[in-house]
Amino acid sequence: MTQTPENAPKALLLSAYDAQSHRYWRKQICQGLDQWQWSELCLPPRYFSWRQRGNSLSWAFKERETLTQEYDFLLATSMVDLSALRGFVPELAQLPTVVYFHENQFAYPQNAQQLSSIEPQLTSVYSALCADKILFNSLFNLNSFLAGARALLKAMPDQVPKGLMDRLSAKAEVLPVPIASQSDRELMTAPLGQKSHCLRILWNHRWEYDKGPERLLAAIERLDQQLKSMAKEARPDIRWLILGQSFRKVPGEFTKIERILRADDSPMALEAWGYESSVEAYHSHLGSADIVLSTAEHDFQGLAILEAHAAACYPLLPQRLVYPEWFQESICYPSSTIEEEAQGLADEVLRLAALKAEQGDLPKVHSRVDFNWSSLGPSYQACFDSLLGNRP
Incomplete structure (x- = not known):
């Protein structure tokens, strides 16, 4: 760990729904920019609707001392x-502010049990308008957010200020979540067996409907x-590794x-089968797998896929969502009905x-983007520094 200089920027990082992918990103940022002085506030990833609407209330009256410290950046x-x-x-409100979009509520598929509400969507638009810069982990995420925000504002009955979409577009940029460093990824290449x-x-995703x-x-079945x-x-001889985090309601x-x-x-x-709590064992599973598979209806970056790809897995991905942004479409299977996809996958x-x-092995597939911190870190640094007035 690099020793933090006394005049280093003081930054406040807020993660209101600190899900696994959000926590992964947060740790990468703080470790990669370890010359900054970071203060972090996080809320557990449960009770989505309450967390999304109530985080300001929870923090403002429970963490005021932390929130009112002197900071250079939010x-x-x-x-x-x-x-x-x-x-x-x-x-x-006085701090230079970046809002990071891991996902957006406009492109998130609705579960049959969920009630559709515009409040999460509208709140994210408000937060984006407050920020000096809004970052997205993929162009798919950025474009679907802007399209959704445009449609939402257009549907409002009256008193919608002009130029809001121009403001949002002007401050938006794509900057993916970095994946593990090269030294960390070496752990992934040690398989459970040759x-x-x-x-x-390998199918390594959250056990949820999306x-x-x-x-x-x-x-x-096919x-x-x-x-x-x-x-x-x-x-x-086909062997399955079906891993991932499950919650109170597991799809049948x-x-x-x-x-x-x-x-x-x-x-x-x-x-x-199931959740692998050991990082070392999980990385060994990645190293032993030949194929990493996605059947997702929601992925704005696909960290689980990218980690497995870094461990030399062949990505077998649908031709939808963010995947064609990262990999050549020729390796993506056609996105269609469930029955047609099942046959195509089989x-x-x-x-x-x-x-x-x-x-004896499968061909190596190259991604269009280098997701290492060594590649993405300078862009994060430049973005944050620009809001500090290029402070040395």
Whole structure:
């Protein structure tokens, strides 16, 4: 850790819904810019609606001493109700401010159990207008936010000031979340066992509806059917690693997936299942996998995919969301109905299994962007410094 100089900028970082990906980003920023003096306030990632609307109230009356310290800079996630927090704590309105969008509420798929509300969307627009700079982890995120904000403001009945979209567009920039450093990624290349003739498929996402468990189930069902139609000696050895964090309500598709893969007559094997709390063990799983799969209906950057890709996994991704921004569309499977995607995925898995059997490994896939801190860090530094008046 670099020793912080006495005249280093003092920054306040606010994470109002400190989910795993938000925490990952926060740690990367504070470690990468360790010459700054960071103070951090975070709220746990639960009770979404209350957290999104109530964070300003919680902080203003519980953390006033921290909020009213002398700072040079404010960095907040888009979940922070910045306009309300500035009203409660006027000192914050004087600080150069960046709001970081890990996601936006306009492009987030609605669960059948969720009530549609414009309040989270409108609050994020207010926070963006308060900021001097708004950063997005992908162009897909930025464009869908601007399109959603434009449509929302257009739908308001009256008294919408002119030029708001120009203000938002002028301060918006894409700056992805950096992934682990090269030294950290070396941990990922130590597999649980040597990669062998088998084909290991990793699905490593939150166990929630927006990550496409229905699509994953359909693909596994289709692959199960096709393998059973083959002679046993002709079947490729396919093994699944289905990992990820689960919450109080787990989609029922996961029970069905486990039942299929653990069945006595299953032509595939289930090698890992559930949440892996050990970082070292998780990285070993990444290192042992051949393919990292996404069936997501929501991904604004896809950190789980990018980490696995850094560990030499072949990315098998739908042709939607952010993925074509990071990888050539030729490696993305067509985005269509659940049934058509399931068939396309099953066919692609069998093709890749045959390719590995023939060549001993899968081809290396390059991303369009270098996500290392060494590449992205200078852009973060330049962005923050510009708001400090290029302070040395």
